[in-house]
Amino acid sequence: DAGVTQSPTHLIKTRGQHVTLRCSPISGHKSVSWYQQVLGQGPQFIFQYYEKEERGRGNFPDRFSARQFPNYSSELNVNALLLGDSALYLCASDGRGNTGELFFGEGSRLTVL
């Protein structure tokens, strides 16, 4: 079975632009979470979605938004990009939505110039 897949794997944007990152969870998993990992740091929680509803949100500005589709795939959107948004964005799926047993994708590496 395929694991969590993310696209694109790498992208470069300039300050002020908008970016959309996509994620497909493991088949049968209904929960998707997004994390930001700055170089040299641990992942930081951004959002959790379960059954297409936002269940949790980390300490990120409103420039960050997400949604989950009927097929449980998800998008993370970031508006008005700042240099500090440069990071690896990780998507994770969870079979039951209430555990920490997260299965991560390989991430989308965003560079903001």
Added chain:
Amino acid sequence: QQQVKQSPQSLIVQKGGIPIINCAYENTAFDYFPWYQQFPGKGPALLIAIRPDVSEKKEGRFTISFNKSAKQFSLHIMDSQPGDSATYFCAEGGGADGLTFGKGTHLIIQP
């Protein structure tokens, strides 16, 4: 904001040695404490996890020790191998609040 304090930041061990990575947590409301392993260019992968109703859990060469009264937990890697060289993260939490990760330990196992 709650934190998980992880140490050491980096660690070099000879093959066959037992690296030990420690974490201290603040929030006693959570009941799930996982360890993740991350190789360069990859996403983190769940290695082993523990709940506070037990003091130790072993899976293969990996062992978690949990000290609820001290709010600390640690990862031990028995008979370490060069292939264990990676960055290790402890975490706490789960569910709608997400996981809170430590800053990571960069482990090198020398042949």
